[in-house]
Amino acid sequence: MNTTFLTFAVLLFLATVLAIEGIHLYWMSHYGAQAKRIAARLEFSSTANQGGGQPLSILKDHKLSDSQWLVQLLADVPGVHTLDRALKQAGMKITVGRFVGYTFACAAMGPVLGVLLSLKVPVQIAIGCALAVAPWLTVRRKRSQRLKQLERQLPDATDLIARSLRAGHSFASALGMLADEMAEPLGAEFRTAFDEINYGVSMNTALHNITERVPLDDLRYFVIAVLIQRESGGNLAEILTNIGYIIRERLKLFGKVRALSAEGRLSAWILALLPFVIVGILAVLSPGFIKIFWTDPSAEKLAFICVGMMAVGILWMRKIVRIRV
Known part of the structure; x- marks a missing residue:
């Protein structure tokens, strides 16, 4: 084998290894974990030496979101800290920003379903509002448990x-x-x-x-x-x-x-779910009979009145069967 070619190959291999090692050392010295710890200590020391800085706290700092601009936006919203406290009491690891994103995503499903099912705008808004409440109901349920x-x-x-x-x-x-x-x-x-x-x-x-x-x-x-x-x-x-x-x-x-109140609670559940179950069964067995509730204006008004009265009844039954000890 040609000695010149062999020497060139060995030198090229050594140059490649040294180049990779140099890139690795440069990366570790500037962006590695140890470099980040040193930079954080230097920043901490410089902050501690400044007289007009914020007072340091030994308690863990909890962020409202991973995005800095969203943190600044949520900081001025009333009730955001109450929501953050509810998330922590529920044992959920998500931030307030992510919870807000889930809420908007659920609310956006209302118009999407309305377009797919050819529903009117008030019905789409009602479905969007109902779906937007779902994340908060999930948080309340986990918090209660x-x-x-x-x-x-x-x-x-x-x-x-x-x-x-x-x-x-x-x-x-x-x-x-x-x-x-x-x-x-x-x-x-x-x-x-x-x-x-x-x-x-x-x-x-x-x-x-x-x-x-x-x-x-x-x-x-x-x-x-x-x-x-x-x-x-x-x-x-x-x-x-x-x-x-x-x-x-x-x-x-x-x-x-x-x-002792189990029978009353079971009766309340049956009375609350029975109208919706019947409407669902009729929608499957006789779609034309139920279709009138979102096609005829008078039937739409009657449906909204019925839903409002059922909501009042459900809340009233819930208040009756909930006994505080």
Whole structure:
């Protein structure tokens, strides 16, 4: 084999390897993870040395959206923080911006279905509004389920803290044990509070933050009892044991009320769904009979009146069968 060609091939291979290595080193030094950490530390140091900068917080910053311009737009909308709090209470990881996008996407399905089914504009608007409410109803349902699960876990949590206090542990270490041993979602909430305390947040602030994240009356009683005991003294283990007993008895009473009102709730569901089921069956068996409700003007007005009266009846039945304990 020609020696010159072999030497050229070896040199070309070495040049290619060195070029790739040089590009890799350049990328890592400017855009790698270590370079980003160094840049973040330098930016943090420069910000900390400026006197007129924003006050630093050790609490985690929560963004309303991944897009900066959408964050600035949502920041001025009233009620956006209430929606953000509801998403966090539901245990959903999506941001407010993404939730708004889902809402607009569902609302846009109304005109699309209206065009495909040749419906009139008022019907399209009504379908779009009904579909736009679907994401919020999903959030409320998940939030209610999560809060109920938290409420069921709370008596066991108070008993665990009381046993830890009787064993000689401090209240802060009892919170850490609770965060490690309690299942989700209550364990995650107390883990957040325990981390806040370790990072320097005061005990009172960390406990108040729990009540903001979890709006349960029983949890507020728990926090109030702990704060009063820290100010005035007393047997905290006995207090927490009594709180756990009261919560369990209230849950038992609530279960009895639900069992006694099950027939009424089932009747309400049947009365609420029966008109829509009948309309659906008639639309399949006799399309011409139902078609009059969106072709004749008088029938359209009558349909809107009927839907409005059914909505009022559903809300009234819901108020009757919901019994607070």
